[in-house]
Amino acid sequence: MDLLAEARAVSDGVDRLFERLLASRCDGRDRLCEAMRHAAIGGGKRLRPLLTVAASRLFAIYEERALRAGTAVEAIHVYSLIHDDLPCMDDDDLRRGKPTVHKAFGEAAAVLAGDCFHALAFEMLADSETHEDPFVRSELVLELAKASGMDGMAGGQMMDLAAEEEQLDLPAITRLQQLKTGALIEFAVEAAVIMAKLPPEGRTPYRGYARNVGLAFQIADDLIDHGGDEAAAGKRVGKDAAAGKATFVSLLGEERARAQAGLLVEQAVEHLHDHGEEADLLRAIARYAVERDR
């Protein structure tokens, strides 16, 4: 299991798909397309599409379909990064080692580029290229909309903004992160489960895996933000502490946070015990969650 090679193959696939989707519709909207290309191509860990591809292996789903669904999730992630970086939100100048979209193209183009990725995600999932069964397509759309809207990512971001004014405790931080980043990571795995048409009772272990991995990644992010270096992270670090926000690290301390992340990864892997080597990529991703900040 060569995680790096697998991740690179997914990243290349995501880039190619974004490139194809953007190239066909840039006529007369060059600046918008340039901004979208800047945001979407050649950057990021592509964790979400990698999870969709990895989970799809459990059910022998065509890799091309898994990549399309995963890229739709990534489109939502990209839109959220563009909007979160805006001056009125987190006000960041640097993202994935490059100027943020509003720094490079202006705020108006950044708002619109984010909005376009948002619509593009649903357009991709509702297209018969993603799946021939319309029931699967509409379930993918429904669950992604829930994961990204007020009951998911955007609702979590709003709680995060409010967190600057009140100190959150551990259950509140856990809930906030479950919405802000967890919901979309969970959907990345759920997309494969939906395409596999698993009955509701068969979905529990994969949801457990995704929930544990999502939380482990968030704790690892807090550890990087707490002690990491800017060049490696590709973005500003230490900003939660500067804003006086509670994080898993500020609440638990560095050592307990690291132990907690390790425990979550063990639990994530345990959820896959019915599977053999077809789950190796999912296992490798879970372990990477806590190893990347070393």
Next chain:
Amino acid sequence: MDLLAEARAVSDGVDRLFERLLASRCDGRDRLCEAMRHAAIGGGKRLRPLLTVAASRLFAIYEERALRAGTAVEAIHVYSLIHDDLPCMDDDDLRRGKPTVHKAFGEAAAVLAGDCFHALAFEMLADSETHEDPFVRSELVLELAKASGMDGMAGGQMMDLAAEEEQLDLPAITRLQQLKTGALIEFAVEAAVIMAKLPPEGRTPYRGYARNVGLAFQIADDLIDHGGDEAAAGKRVGKDAAAGKATFVSLLGEERARAQAGLLVEQAVEHLHDHGEEADLLRAIARYAVERDR
């Protein structure tokens, strides 16, 4: 045919539906919900849901479903108004006679409230409450995503921002408006056609109607912006002229613009010639397009 009573019934239905959708999910996100309620409830002409309801009468679609689909279109419209009003976009303080969302709740809440309406629209369409046939649901999602993304509304808004730097001619303005406002108005009618499962060849007259009405409304908007009064419009007027932007009125002159809008309405009504009184509401909406600015 009492257009005012019909429009009021649709407005009330849209308000009730938004109220219900927001009430169930405000826990812990009160400020976000308040911002969304401020933007969505008790305002606007509700032209788009009215068009969906009116077009649904041609095919005897349950009014409740038509209202749900129309409210999803309105959710996209509401998100676009919130984002377009932002300081980095059109920088408006007043909308529908009230302070804009960013004036009342701050810019961050405005960006997020817009994003939440965006996701909500797709969540509504993908839900089986809107239609029992998943093929219909996924076609609704696909077409709304196209109408609102870079090939539709958001792409048109980007062209509009670029228009401050170059003078557009009549074909370019027509194309811009077809994307910026026309695409979503066309989808409002198309939603009924999709729910009726009309074959592609049967859809042409309704698309013709929607295209003509959309353009007539835009010309009427330009006439209001050109000569209307702020109190009646509920928003700032004269801003296109102030920004040096070309409009239908600046290009055609007031009289020719008015004549052109009248011609478009006649053509719109002509597309409905196969229908009897079940199309009266669509006819009344078309006529209202040019009469409202008197």
